Structures are given as C-alpha cells and as structure tokens.
Amino acid sequence: MLDMLKSVFSNLSRKPVTRMYPYEERKPFDINRGHLENNIDECIFCGMCQRVCPSNCIKVDRKTSVWEYNPFECVLCGVCVEKCPKKCLKLDVHYRSCTDKKYNIHLEKHDDSEKAGA
Amino acid sequence: MSDKSTIPFGPQHPVLPEPIHLKLVVEDEKVVEAYPAFGFVHRGLETLAQKKDFNQMVYVVERVCGICSCMHGQDYCEAIEELMGVQVPVRAEYLRTIWAELHRIHSHLLWLGLFADAFGFENLFMQTWKIREKIMDILEATSGNRVIISVNIVGGVRKDINSEQAKWILKELDDVEEQLKDINDVVMNNYTVKERTVGIGVLTKEEAYELGATGPMAKGSGVDLDLRTTGYAAYKYLDFEPIVEKDGDSYARNLVRMREIFQSIDLIRQALSKMPEGDINVPVKGNPPAGEVISRLEQSRGEVVYYIKSNGTKFLDRLRIRTPTFANIPALLKILPGSQLQDVPVLILTIDPCISCTER
Amino acid sequence: MIVNSREVEISNLKSEVKKYHDGGYRFVTETCLNLEDKFKIIYTFAIGYDLENIHIITDGKNVPSVSDIYSCALAVENEIKELFGVEFDGLAVDFGGDFMLGESSPISPQADIEIIRREKGGKNE
Ligand code: SF4
Ligand code: SF4
Numbered sequence: 001m002l003d004m005l006k007s008v009f010s011n012l013s014r015k016p017v018t019r020m021y022p023y024e025e026r027k028p029f030d031i032n033r034g035h036l037e038n039n040i041d042e043c044i045f046c047g048m049c050q051r052v053c054p055s056n057c058i059k060v061d062r063k064t065s066v067w068e069y070n071p072f073e074c075v076l077c078g079v080c081v082e083k084c085p086k087k088c089l090k091l092d093v094h095y096r097s098c099t100d101k102k103y104n105i106h107l108e109k110h111d112d113s114e115k116a117g118a
Numbered sequence: 119m120s121d122k123s124t125i126p127f128g129p130q131h132p133v134l135p136e137p138i139h140l141k142l143v144v145e146d147e148k149v150v151e152a153y154p155a156f157g158f159v160h161r162g163l164e165t166l167a168q169k170k171d172f173n174q175m176v177y178v179v180e181r182v183c184g185i186c187s188c189m190h191g192q193d194y195c196e197a198i199e200e201l202m203g204v205q206v207p208v209r210a211e212y213l214r215t216i217w218a219e220l221h222r223i224h225s226h227l228l229w230l231g232l233f234a235d236a237f238g239f240e241n242l243f244m245q246t247w248k249i250r251e252k253i254m255d256i257l258e259a260t261s262g263n264r265v266i267i268s269v270n271i272v273g274g275v276r277k278d279i280n281s282e283q284a285k286w287i288l289k290e291l292d293d294v295e296e297q298l299k300d301i302n303d304v305v306m307n308n309y310t311v312k313e314r315t316v317g318i319g320v321l322t323k324e325e326a327y328e329l330g331a332t333g334p335m336a337k338g339s340g341v342d343l344d345l346r347t348t349g350y351a352a353y354k355y356l357d358f359e360p361i362v363e364k365d366g367d368s369y370a371r372n373l374v375r376m377r378e379i380f381q382s383i384d385l386i387r388q389a390l391s392k393m394p395e396g397d398i399n400v401p402v403k404g405n406p407p408a409g410e411v412i413s414r415l416e417q418s419r420g421e422v423v424y425y426i427k428s429n430g431t432k433f434l435d436r437l438r439i440r441t442p443t444f445a446n447i448p449a450l451l452k453i454l455p456g457s458q459l460q461d462v463p464v465l466i467l468t469i470d471p472c473i474s475c476t477e478r
Numbered sequence: 479m480i481v482n483s484r485e486v487e488i489s490n491l492k493s494e495v496k497k498y499h500d501g502g503y504r505f506v507t508e509t510c511l512n513l514e515d516k517f518k519i520i521y522t523f524a525i526g527y528d529l530e531n532i533h534i535i536t537d538g539k540n541v542p543s544v545s546d547i548y549s550c551a552l553a554v555e556n557e558i559k560e561l562f563g564v565e566f567d568g569l570a571v572d573f574g575g576d577f578m579l580g581e582s583s584p585i586s587p588q589a590d591i592e593i594i595r596r597e598k599g600g601k602n603e
Contacts, residue, residue, distance in 0.1 A: 007245065007300050017248050031277070033262040054174035077177045077268045082276070091262070153571075157578040200480065330505045330550040348527045410481035412522065412529060423522070425481070425509045440507040440554075448550035477578065 032093040033076045038067055040107040042088035049080035049089060065109040072102050122150065125459070129158050133236040133463040136473035140466075144459055152454040154447060160477040167437035172198055172406060173272060175434065180266055182439060183475040185225045186417045188217045190439075191270035196350065197413035197424045198272045201406045208352070210274035212393040215352040217261070217269055218415075219382040219389070223294075224253040225418035226375045226382075229470045230305070233372070236463040237314045242305065249297050252290050259283065274399025284390045291383050302376055315368035319453040319465045322366055331449040332442050333420020334378070335469055338371035340364045345416035356388045368468040375470075378418075405432045417442055419470050441475035483520055483531035488542065491534055495544045498523045503530065505548040510558045517564055538564045545570040553577075 019026060028034065045067065047060040057073035058080060060066070081089045122145050129137035137158035143151040163182055167175055179194045180187040192214050199206060227250040234242035254264045261267035261277050269275045279287070305311055321331065326339035336343055337360065344360030346353045361377045363370035408430040414423050420442030427435040446469045453465055486494050503523040511518040519541065520533040534541070543566040545552040552570045556577040559566055 007304075017251070029259045029262070031260075031262040032258065052174070054170060054177040075177060075181075075266070076263070078262070078276075079177070155577060160578060327504055328548075328550070330548070343527075345527065410483075412481050412531075414529075421506075423507055425507075425520070425522075427511065436509075436511050438507075438509045440509075444553065445507075445550070447553050 028093040030093065033078055033091045034094045035071065035092050035096040036069065036074060036076070036080070037090050037092050038069070038105075038107055039088040039090065040067060040109050042086045043067055043107075043109065044086055045109075046085060048083050048085060052079050052083045054079065067107045067109075069105040069107075070102075071096060071105060121145070127462060131463075133232075133467065135232055136471065138466070138471060138473045140454075140462075142454070142459070142462065147459045149454055149457050149459060149462065152451055154451065156473060156477050158477075159474050163478045164437050164439065167434045169433070171432040172428075172434055173432075175437070176271055177268055179437075179439070180268060180270075182478055183441070183472050184265055185228060185472060186221050186419065186422075186475075187266045188214075188221045188269065189415060189417045189422065191268070192218060192351070193413050193415045193422055193424045194426075194437075195270045195272050196415070197411050197426045198406055200413060201409055201411045201426065201428060202272075202402065202404075204273055204400060204402055206274045207397045207400060208394055209278075209396040210398050211352040212355075212389050213275045213277075213279060213398060214270065215356070216279065216386055216389050216393075217257070217267065217275075218351070219386050220253055220257055222382045222418045223379050224250050224257070225470075226379050227253065229375065229418075229467070230372075233464070233467045234305075234311075236467045237310070239310060242301070245297075245301055249294055249301070252294050256287050256290055260287075271399060273402040274397070276399070278398050279390075284393075288387065288390060291386060295380065295383050298379060305376060306373065311372075312369065314461075314464055315372060315468075318368045318461050319457060319468060320365070320367045321449055321453055325452060326366065326449065329448045329452055330445050331420075332445045333417070333470075334371050334374040335420065335446045335449055337361060337374045338363050339366035343421070345414055345421055350415055352389055355392055356385055358385060368464060371468050405430060406434075419443055419472060419475075420445060439475075439478055441472065441478070443469065443472045443476045446471075447476070481520070481531055483533040486532045486534055488534050488536060492542050492544065492547070494532060495521065495547050498530065499547050501525070505550055508551065508554045508558060510562045510564060512562075517562060519558070519564070536564070538562070540565060540567050542567050543569045 045060050045062045045065055047062065050058045050060045054077060055073050055075050057070040059068040076091070078091050081091055122143055125142045125144055127140040127142050128134050129139045139155040141153040142149050163178055166178055170178060176191050176194060180191040182190050227246045231243040231246040231250070234240070234246070257267055258264045260279050260283060261269050269277050321335070321339045323340040326336045326341050331339070332343070340362055342360060342362050346358070347360055358381060361374050361381060363373050406428040408428055410425070410427045412423060412425050414421055422442055423440035425436070425438040429435045450466065450469050454462065457465055503525045506522040506524050506529065509520040509522070511520070513535065517536050517538050518533055519536065520531055523530045541564055543551070543555055545555055546568060549570055555566050555569055558564050560578045
C-alpha cells in the first residue's frame with residue numbers, strides 16, 4: 001500500500017494533468033495534421049492529388065477548374081500535400097471544428113479568382 | 119445438481135473496449151465451454167487491396183488496428199520492399215524502429231489501464247493513461263498525428279526526427295520511466311492485483327506452443343519467441359534479449375508486458391544514440407513484380423504475418439493479414455473453460471485482444 | 479520471405495501436416511486464395527523463426543481439416559469456410575457460420591464476387 005504514497009503526495013501538490021477545455025486549449029505541435037487547405041489561385045488542376053489520395057475524397061475537374069474535396073472522408077494522411085507539384089495544398093495545424101451537417105469544400109478558379117465555399 | 123446455462127458475453131460489455139461476443143456455458147459459476155463470435159467490425163480491408171494501388175494500401179493497412187497501426191504499415195512496406203528488392207536507407211530503418219517501439223509502449227500502457235479497469239482498479243487506469251499521454255505527445259510531435267501516424271511508405275519513412283526532438287524525446291522518456299517505476303511496484307506487488315492474476319488462466323509451455331500462441335501470451339508461458347531477434351529493421355544493430363517468464367498465468371503475462379515497456383524505452387534510447395545521418399527514403403519506381411511474399415514482425419501483441427501475392431500490376435492479387443490476436447484466440451478458448459465467471463473479463467484482457475485486427 | 483510453397487495432393491495433406499506436427503513445427507496460418515474457379519490454400523508452419531509452406535489446390539469441396547492435428551487450425555479454417563465458402567471435412571469445432579459472419583451477412587464475401595464499386599475518384603478505382 002505504501003508504494004502508492006509517493007504518487008499520492010506528488011499528485012496532491014501537482015497541478016491537474018487535465019486541461020479545462022474549452023477555456024484552455026493546448027497549443028498544437030508545428031507539424032500537426034489538422035485540416036487540409038488549398039490555395040486555389042496557385043492550383044493548376046493537374047489531378048495529382050486525386051490520383052494519390054487513398055480515400056478518394058478529392059475530385060478535380062480540369063475543364064471547369066473545380067477542386068472539390070470531402071473533408072469527412074479525408075484521413076489526413078498528407079500524401080496529396082507531398083505530391084502536389086505547385087505546393088498549393090497545405091495541412092493547417094488546427095482541427096476543423098465539429099458540425100452537425102456534412103459538407104463538401106468546393107473551390108473554383110475563374111479569371112477573377114473568385115472563391116466559393118459551399 | 120448442476121444445471122448448465124448459457125450466458126452471452128459481449129459484444130457490448132463494460133470491460134470490453136472492442137466487440138467480441140462469447141457464448142459462455144456455465145455450470146454454477148464455473149465456465150465449462152466458450153464459443154466466440156466475431157465479425158462485428160469486419161471491414162473487408164483484405165479485399166480492398168484489389169481495388170487500391172499498392173502505395174495507397176499503406177494507409178489502408180495502417181487502419182487495420184488503431185493501436186499498433188505503425189507496425190502494420192511497416193510490415194506491409196517491408197513485404198513490398200522485399201518483393202521489389204528495394205533497400206531502405208539505414209536511417210529509415212532506425213526511425214521505423216523508434217516509432218514501432220513508441221507504439222509498443224503506448225499499446226502496453228493502454229492495455230495495462232484497461233486491464234486494471236477490468237478488475238475495478240480504476241486508479242491504476244487513470245495513472246497509466248496519464249503516463250501514456252506523454253508517449254502520445256511524442257508521436258504527435260514527431261509525425262503529426264497521435265495514433266495513426268502514417269509515417270511508413272514503400273521505400274522508407276516520410277518524417278524525420280531532428281536532434282532537438284531527439285533530446286526532447288529522451289527527456290520525456292526519462293520522465294515516463296520514473297513514473298512507471300512507481301507504478302510497477304504497485305502493479306506487481308499489490309495484493310488486489312496478485313489475488314486476481316496469480317494462478318489464473320494458466321497456459322503451459324507445451325500448450326502455448328501447440329496452440330500457436332504468440333507475443334506476451336507465449337512469452338509468459340516460457341516460449342522463447344520474439345521476432346525482433348531475427349533482426350528486421352534496425353533491431354540487428356541493437357542489443358536486447360527477449361523477455362520470457364515461466365509461470366504462464368495472467369500475472370506472468372503482466373510481468374512480460376511491464377518489462378517490455380522498460381525494454382522498449384531502452385531500445386529507443388539505443389536507437390536514438392546510434393542513428394546515423396542520411397536519407398530517410400528512396401524513390402521507388404514501377405510496380406511490384408509478380409510473386410508471393412510473407413513478411414512477419416513482432417507487434418505489441420505478437421507476431422503479425424503479411425502474405426502478399428502480386429501479379430505485376432499496381433494492384434495486389436491477394437493480401438492476407440494474420441494478426442496476433444487471431445493466433446491467440448485458440449489459447450483463450452483453452453484457458454476459459456474451468457475458470458470462474460468473474461475471471462472471464464480478466465482472462466479476455468490478458469490476451470490483449472484487438473478485435474478490429476482479428477477481423478480486418 | 480519470398481514464398482516457395484510445395485504443392486501437395488489433397489489425399490496426402492494430412493500425412494504431410496502430421497509430419498510437420500511430429501517434427502516440432504508450430505502452426506502459423508492458412509491462407510486461402512481465389513484461383514480461376516478453384517481455391518488455393520497455403521499452410522504455413524514455423525520452426526524457430528523459419529517458415530515452411532505447402533499448398534493444395536481444391537475446388538472447395540471436402541477439404542480435409544487439419545484441426546484434429548493442430549487444434550488451433552480450427553479458428554482459421556472456420557474463417558476460410560465462412561469468408562470463401564470452402565467446405566472442410568472433420569472440423570474439430572464447427573462454429574456453424576457464426577464465427578465471422580452474422581445472420582444477415584453476405585455469403586462467402588471474400589470469394590470472387592463483384593464488389594460494388596464506388597463511383598468517385600476517377601482512374602485508380
Ligand atoms: S495536386 Fe495541387 S496543383 Fe494539382 S490539382 Fe491537386 S491541388 Fe491542384
Ligand atoms: S490528406 Fe490524404 S486522405 Fe486527405 S485529401 Fe489528402 S491524400 Fe486524401
């Protein structure tokens with residue numbers, strides 16, 4: 001029984017090991033794979049990301065310049081980011097916030113580079 | 119007066135983190151027969167190999183198991199590399215070893231917590247998971263994800279550990295080791311723990327060998343089989359002895375796992391100090407040639423066997439995964455009959471079941 | 479390890495397996511493969527860290543079960559029976575189709591049948 005005493009006393013004097021989320025958030029690590037973002041202005045719609053993605057959640061249409069992405073099927077492996085020739089894909093360290101509806105990210109490039117979310 | 123009755127156990131049960139169903143035929147409080155049923159989380163991942171190309175499959179096999187995911191990826195990559203004759207850089211071998219050992223630590227700690235929870239020792243559950251959090255942080259800081267770290271690719275690894283991170287990892291490991299030593303005394307000498315584990319579920323050496331048990335299950339019974347001694351990845355450069363206990367009861371299996379955690383910490387220290395500089399992956403061109411290959415490695419739960427048949431295209435013909443839990447099921451069915459009903463959760467958890475693995 | 483398995487006649491299977499058993503080999507696994515209209519079953523044994531493989535080619539009917547020699551083979555033979563529909567003779571314990579599958583599951587899901595393909599994703603599916 002006495003074996004535990006050391007832990008007991010150190011736990012008494014230590015700060016709690018848990019955090020009061022959501023008032024206090026942990027700073028994410030630099031290489032955290034939070035969510036995927038595409039800088040559509042740079043994208044050339046080569047379709048590389050669509051070909052390498054293991055979960056087939058990216059759809060690229062070269063003709064209409066549409067890049068569509070289903071964030072709920074993405075497994076955040078980051079292969080698309082590595083393989084993108086223009087380096088316009090990026091994994092942000094913050095997680096996508098939770099939602100009660102599924103949605104697709106729909107990005108289009110027009111001459112005036114208009115961005116549309118859906 | 120002995121009436122037999124059948125008790126369904128699982129798939130939803132307070133002590134089971136995963137869905138396994140057992141039909142227990144009991145006579146009073148004594149289990150006389152046990153029939154398992156799986157398949158609640160069968161995902162058909164083996165069949166998926168015929169639909170995804172071999173590079174994409176790395177990320178799929180990692181999802182066979184949520185706990186030793188890194189080692190599944192590693193084994194799969196080693197199989198494909200052997201088929202294609204790719205030699206991965208030495209640094210990549212070391213990195214794979216480090217991540218695999220980190221996974222072993224966190225898997226054993228997770229198991230210890232759940233095991234303590236199974237017989238109502240919830241304080242221990244809390245303590246081990248507190249320690250485990252440090253390992254998860256190391257995984258997150260080095261790879262970007264906590265569990266499914268996706269670092270292995272055919273030809274090497276994707277992420278590197280720089281010297282600053284290495285220093286930080288060593289510091290954290292010291293901390294982990296110190297805290298674990300406290301817990302070790304509690305787990306191994308505590309009256310409650312001993313009462314619930316010593317002499318429970320004895321599997322003799324002959325039975326363990328005959329039933330094809332692997333991992334801590336076999337090592338706890340004195341079968342001296344640890345695939346790491348065959349020297350895959352960087353284990354050929356490291357110094358270690360497989361950990362074996364003689365008694366074959368639940369306590370011995372505990373002891374094996376506990377000691378393996380300390381061994382893994384030591385292996386990571388060795389690997390970090392011996393790791394050479396260099397590339398972390400080599401480019402792989404073309405498709406795997408037609409052929410069949412079997413690749414094995416030692417996971418936290420035992421020996422995993424990957425069988426791959428390739429036909430020369432980018433899709434594999436057949437991928438078959440024999441996971442360690444699957445090999446330990448016959449041993450579980452052997453130790454269940456004759457046990458008391460209240461020991462069933464303890465016995466199930468002592469094989470460290472990973473049901474998702476078993477079903478793939 | 480690159481596999482070089484030795485083909486064995488179905489009639490000799492049991493005596494071959496018995497030889498491995500008596501030679502102190504431990505049973506590792508059985509692997510079932512779809513051939514055109516047949517099945518190939520690979521038996522893997524290990525002594526120490528070395529593997530040995532033998533295989534049989536069968537049409538999926540009346541395959542002799544080795545579960546009376548290696549009792550641990552019954553788990554994997556039940557799995558093959560359910561996922562591929564191969565019938566084994568003399569299974570030590572037959573779980574009657576409840577091992578991996580449930581009542582409303584598809585029948586022998588891993589045998590060569592058409593899996594419904596998803597529409598998404600272009601070339602690589
Ligand atoms: S790989 Fe990069 S450039 Fe090519 S389509 Fe995808 S995001 Fe655009
Ligand atoms: S991160 Fe992985 S799963 Fe997600 S879109 Fe990129 S390749 Fe696909």
